[in-house]
Amino acid sequence: MTGTASGTIPAAELLQAYRTMRTIRDFEERVYKEFQTGQMPGFVHLYAGEEAVATGVCDVLTPADYIASTHRGHGHAIAKGCDVVAMMAELYGKATGTCKGKGGSMHIADLSTGMLGANGIVGGGPPLVCGVGLSAKVRGTDQVGVSFTGDGGSNQGTFLESLNFAAAMNLPVVFVVENNGYAESTASSFHQSGIDVAKRADGFGLPGVVVDGQDYFAVREAAAEAVGRARAGGGPSLIECKTIRYFGHFIGDQQKYRAPNEVADAREHRDPLKNFRARVTRAGVLTDEQLDAIDTEVAELIDRAVAQAQAAPFPAPESALEDVYVSY
Amino acid sequence: MMTRKITYQKAINEAIRQEMAVDPTVVLFGEDVAGGEGSATGEDDAWGGVLGVTKGLKKLYPDRILDTPLSESAIMGTAAGAAASGLKPIGELMFIDFLGVCFDQIFNQAAKFRYMFGGKAETPMVIRTMYGAGMNAAAQHSQALYPIFTHIPGLKVVLPSNPYDAKGLLISAIRDRDPVIFCEHKMLYPMKGEVPEESYTVPFGVANVLQAGDDVTVVALGQMVGFAQQAISMLDGVSVELIDPRTTSPFDDEAVLRSVEKTGRLVIVDESSPRCGMAADVASLVATKGFNFLKAPIINVTPPHTPVPFATPLERYYLPSPERIADAISRLASTKENV
Numbered sequence: 001m002t003g004t005a006s007g008t009i010p011a012a013e014l015l016q017a018y019r020t021m022r023t024i025r026d027f028e029e030r031v032y033k034e035f036q037t038g039q040m041p042g043f044v045h046l047y048a049g050e051e052a053v054a055t056g057v058c059d060v061l062t063p064a065d066y067i068a069s070t071h072r073g074h075g076h077a078i079a080k081g082c083d084v085v086a087m088m089a090e091l092y093g094k095a096t097g098t099c100k101g102k103g104g105s106m107h108i109a110d111l112s113t114g115m116l117g118a119n120g121i122v123g124g125g126p127p128l129v130c131g132v133g134l135s136a137k138v139r140g141t142d143q144v145g146v147s148f149t150g151d152g153g154s155n156q157g158t159f160l161e162s163l164n165f166a167a168a169m170n171l172p173v174v175f176v177v178e179n180n181g182y183a184e185s186t187a188s189s190f191h192q193s194g195i196d197v198a199k200r201a202d203g204f205g206l207p208g209v210v211v212d213g214q215d216y217f218a219v220r221e222a223a224a225e226a227v228g229r230a231r232a233g234g235g236p237s238l239i240e241c242k243t244i245r246y247f248g249h250f251i252g253d254q255q256k257y258r259a260p261n262e263v264a265d266a267r268e269h270r271d272p273l274k275n276f277r278a279r280v281t282r283a284g285v286l287t288d289e290q291l292d293a294i295d296t297e298v299a300e301l302i303d304r305a306v307a308q309a310q311a312a313p314f315p316a317p318e319s320a321l322e323d324v325y326v327s328y
Numbered sequence: 329m330m331t332r333k334i335t336y337q338k339a340i341n342e343a344i345r346q347e348m349a350v351d352p353t354v355v356l357f358g359e360d361v362a363g364g365e366g367s368a369t370g371e372d373d374a375w376g377g378v379l380g381v382t383k384g385l386k387k388l389y390p391d392r393i394l395d396t397p398l399s400e401s402a403i404m405g406t407a408a409g410a411a412a413s414g415l416k417p418i419g420e421l422m423f424i425d426f427l428g429v430c431f432d433q434i435f436n437q438a439a440k441f442r443y444m445f446g447g448k449a450e451t452p453m454v455i456r457t458m459y460g461a462g463m464n465a466a467a468q469h470s471q472a473l474y475p476i477f478t479h480i481p482g483l484k485v486v487l488p489s490n491p492y493d494a495k496g497l498l499i500s501a502i503r504d505r506d507p508v509i510f511c512e513h514k515m516l517y518p519m520k521g522e523v524p525e526e527s528y529t530v531p532f533g534v535a536n537v538l539q540a541g542d543d544v545t546v547v548a549l550g551q552m553v554g555f556a557q558q559a560i561s562m563l564d565g566v567s568v569e570l571i572d573p574r575t576t577s578p579f580d581d582e583a584v585l586r587s588v589e590k591t592g593r594l595v596i597v598d599e600s601s602p603r604c605g606m607a608a609d610v611a612s613l614v615a616t617k618g619f620n621f622l623k624a625p626i627i628n629v630t631p632p633h634t635p636v637p638f639a640t641p642l643e644r645y646y647l648p649s650p651e652r653i654a655d656a657i658s659r660l661a662s663t664k665e666n667v
Contacts, residue, residue, distance in 0.1 A: 066413055099446035107444040116412060117445060121436050127405020128437060134406055135413040138355050138392060145409065158401045158433070165402035169394070323447030324481050326505035328533075328578050 009220075011285055017059055017216060018280075018291055021051040021273050022298045023084060024075040028247070030302050031074070031091060035251045039310070041093050044105045047075030049246035049263075052272035053178050054079035056219025057146060057239075060227050066114045066132040068125030068147040070178075071106050072245075073118025076148055081113040088305035094312035101315040102323065122183075123156025125149060126175060130162050133171030133236070144230045146174045152183025154197045163204040163238065172230035174223070175238045178213060180245040185257045198240035206236050213241030214270045217279070244270060329524035337381050337517035339491040340456075343498035344382065344418065346527045348389050351416060354502060357394035358403055358420025358456075362386035365395035378422055379458070379517060400430035404455065408438035408507075411453035416502060424459040424473045424511060431476075438507045439482030454501045454508045460551055460599060461636045461647050462515040470636035470643075472550070472599040475606055477509045478576040484508045484532060485577040489553035491521035493574055496530030503529070513551045533578035537587070541567035543661050545587040547610055548572060548597040552648060556597050559653035566661045576606055584610060585618045592623035593660045597653050602630040624663040627656045 009017075028048040034040055047054070050072075058067065058079035069076040077087060082098060090097030091105050098108050109117035116132070119125050125147040132145030149159055154177050166173045177197045181188050188194065201208025207226070211218045219241055226237035244266040248255045255263075280286040334342070348354045361382050363375025372390075376383025386393040396403055400421060407419030421427065427434070434455065441449040461470040477485045484506055488494035494512070501508040538553070543566050548556040553572045560568050569587045573580055588594050594614055598607040607628035614626060629648045637643055 066409075068409070097446070099444060099448070102446045103444040109441075109445040109449065111412065111445070111449055116409065117441070119437075121432055124405075124432065124437055127402045127433055128409035128412070130402055131406040131409020131411070131415075131417070132413045134355070134357070134394075134417075135410040135415045138410075139353065139414055143413075145413075157429075158405065161397075161399040161402040162405070165397050165399050165406065168397045323443050325484070326442065326450055328484075328506075 013059065014280055014286055015290060015294065017055055018273070018276060019294050019298065020055045020079050021216070021276065022294055023301065024048070024051045024054065024078050025273060026298050026302045027074060027078060027084060027088070030306060032247060032251055034306060040091055042104050043250045044091065045072040045250050046247040047072050049266065050178055050180060050213065050243045051075060052216040052219050052276070053176065053213045053241045053243055054148070056216045057176055057223040059220055060224045061114070061144065061146065063114055064141070065144045065146065066116050066129065068116045068128045068145070069118045070125065070148055070150055070153065071118060071120055071122065072150065073106070073108055077108045077110070077115050077118065080115045082108065082110045082115050084301060085305045085308055089309040089312050092309040092312070093314065094309055095315040096308070096312040100319065123149065123153040123158040126159045126162035129173050130165050130169070130171055133166060133173040134169065136172055142231045144172045144174065144227050146176060146227070148176050148178060150183065151177060151179040151181065151188045151192060151197060152186070154200070155183070155191060160200070163200065163206065163236070166236035167204050167206045170233070170235045172233070173236040174226045174230055175236065177238065177240045178243050179240055180243045182245065182249070182257070184249045185253070187257070196240055198238055201238040206238060208238040208240065210240045210242065213243030214272045214275060216272060216276050329526050329528070331522045331524045333520045334491060334523050335517060336488070336491045336494045336519045336521070337379070339495035339523050340381055340498055340512060341383065341385065342523070343495045343502070345385060345388065347499055347502045348385070348392060353414065354416045354418065355392040355394065355410070356382065356385070356418040356420065357396050357406070359396060359398050359422050361420050362393050362395050377420070379514065381512070381517065400426050401433050404430045404433035405437060407453045407455065408433055408441070408451060411438070411451040411507070412441060412449055416452050418454045418456055418502065421455050421457040423469050424457040425468050425471050427473055427476065435480045435483070439480050442506070443482060450505050451507050452505045454510050456510045456512065458514045459511050460513040460515055461643055462551065464638055464640060464643060466638040467635040474509070474511050474576055475600045475604060475609070478606070478609070482507065483577060484575065485511065486532065486575045487511045487550045488574065489516070489550050489572050491519060491523045493530050493536065495523055496528050497574065499527060500529040500532060504532070511550070515551055519554070530574065532575045533580050534574065535580035535583035536572040536574055537583065538570040538572055539568065541569035541591065543567040543591055544593040544595060544657050545569045545571065545584070545591045546595045546597060546657060547584055549576070549606055550599060552597040552599055555648060555650050556653055558650035559657060562650065562654045563658055566657060568657060581613055581617070584613065588614055588618050589621045592621055593663070594622070594626045595629060595653070595656045595660055596626065597629045597648055599631065599647065602628065602633050605630060624660055627660050629653050629656050
């Protein structure tokens with residue numbers, strides 16, 4: 001791809017990036033719809049609008065790298081390679097789900113893909129990736145740990161502790177802050193005094209940058225630099241991605257705290273998929289036909305995921321007693 | 329096996345040293361576990377832990393004995409993340425009381441990974457932590473908070489009461505594939521006992537019957553085991569069976585029930601607070617599963633429901649004493665059979 005400092009990204013990778021973002025978008029839009037039917041239990045936080053962040057970051061990671069996610073974790077899981085059909089089944093609480101129906105939306109994890117888990121505790125993830133970093137360092141691998149945290153999570157002590165901890169211990173870790181402007185319903189203009197989270201990196205002695213989280217290429221470039229630095233032994237970095245949440249904090253949130261045209265405006269002018277499509281077609285790297293074909297394939301995948309999830313059996317009630325310990 | 333008398337503290341140090349020698353994925357970190365990191369004089373291993381328990385290990389394993397910033401949440405979370413990604417970490421929570429600033433990483437993260445993730449995760453970590461009263465360390469450095477960990481499914485909780493168990497249980501803890509909270513009583517560090525030089529394990533969930541007896545069962549934990557032994561030595565004509573459960577999770581229900589079936593009388597001595605503490609838990613076990621064995625009401629000997637006080641007379645009053653334990657045993661032994 002032309003026009004980025006990270007150099008040319010092969011067309012096949014761009015197609016894959018688009019496929020990932022499209023999969024996240026369709027997964028979330030469909031979950032929103034299916035949740036209204038009452039068949040999906042629990043509560044769900046949707047990632048739509050923020051696709052370029054998870055995708056741009058995970059596209060510079062290897063399967064051996066780890067990520068720690070948030071309560072809004074579907075996008076991270078998809079971008080890190082979790083199976084979409086199993087994820088959908090997990091949301092329905094089915095035995096075929098990623099976590100056999102034990103976790104649900106907020107705990108989707110698959111260590112075989114390096115996905116250390118969505119997390120129901122805001123700020124839960126940053127200390128965990130310090131552990132990934134220490135593990136890589138002690139075992140002598142070049143693995144990297146990446147935590148995703150929202151702007152709300154950036155106010156947790158665990159986040160701030162982890163910045164310092166990773167810097168002091170020189171750990172191969174990247175802290176990604178997805179600043180979507182709201183900690184649940186509370187605006188970042190208030191809860192972080194409107195000051196960029198990235199500036200906090202200065203106080204802990206690590207590099208911090210702000211990027212447009214709606215721009216896949218900007219996110220990927222910043223992530224490539226930070227991950228490369230971590231892999232090479234250069235220690236942790238902080239990337240703040242300014243992004244937009246298309247839905248409420250959870251499905252059912254009336255969002256009366258948002259301007260009436262806020263989301264519609266973003267969908268029209270700051271949509272990461274539209275941006276991506278315009279960019280790659282204008283540059284002549286990919287065609288609309290290629291991207292449309294992906295749209296069709298992804299739509300079929302999501303249909304299949306929903307159909308299989310709905311048809312799958314619930315876990316046996318007694319399986320509630322399994323997997324508390326390896327042995328007890 | 330070659331045995332010799334060493335302290336509880338030395339036994340713990342030896343367990344860590346021997347496991348680090350055979351397993352390169354074992355790593356120990358926390359505040360001042362070596363001491364002196366970044367020192368102006370260049371002296372590392374200056375402390376070897378705040379009470380010197382890990383002294384000398386830094387020189388043997390400089391890359392695996394790691395001082396950290398003073399950040400308990402980050403330390404606990406690092407242990408959890410490292411365990412999930414290929415290490416066998418030992419994270420040190422210097423005082424168990426500091427649980428208050430890092431509990432989330434232990435009970436919402438490490439303890440739940442395996443279950444929440446559908447059995448696909450293993451989190452083989454140990455948290456070494458110091459607990460207990462007797463050192464005038466006051467309300468924020470003296471608590472016996474192990475019931476809080478015991479309450480959490482997914483955690484195992486270990487309370488060695490002597491040097492032999494300390495070494496064998498810690499080696500078991502390091503080799504275990506689940507998260508283990510290893511609680512070291514600070515007053516027991518100088519305690520000496522026979523400990524084999526070789527590596528060995530003491531299994532979890534298997535109580536130690538220190539002495540067999542027919543009249544009264546005494547269940548005691550941690551520091552209270554020694555206190556109960558002193559109490560028993562004060563008594564004449566009472567045949568006491570003394571049981572040290574060694575681990576509160578898993579807990580050896582059978583050993584306690586078997587003993588109470590024989591004696592019909594039970595005293596539980598525990599240093600944790602009386603409400604929702606281990607004494608209440610063991611009493612509940614016997615009341616629900618061994619009620620017909622009982623010849624008299626159970627007696628719990630615990631501290632009062634107060635914070636741990638500072639001044640020596642107050643702290644002595646707070647802790648169950650050998651005298652109080654002896655009184656409970658003799659009162660119970662003299663009760664008539666409940667019919």
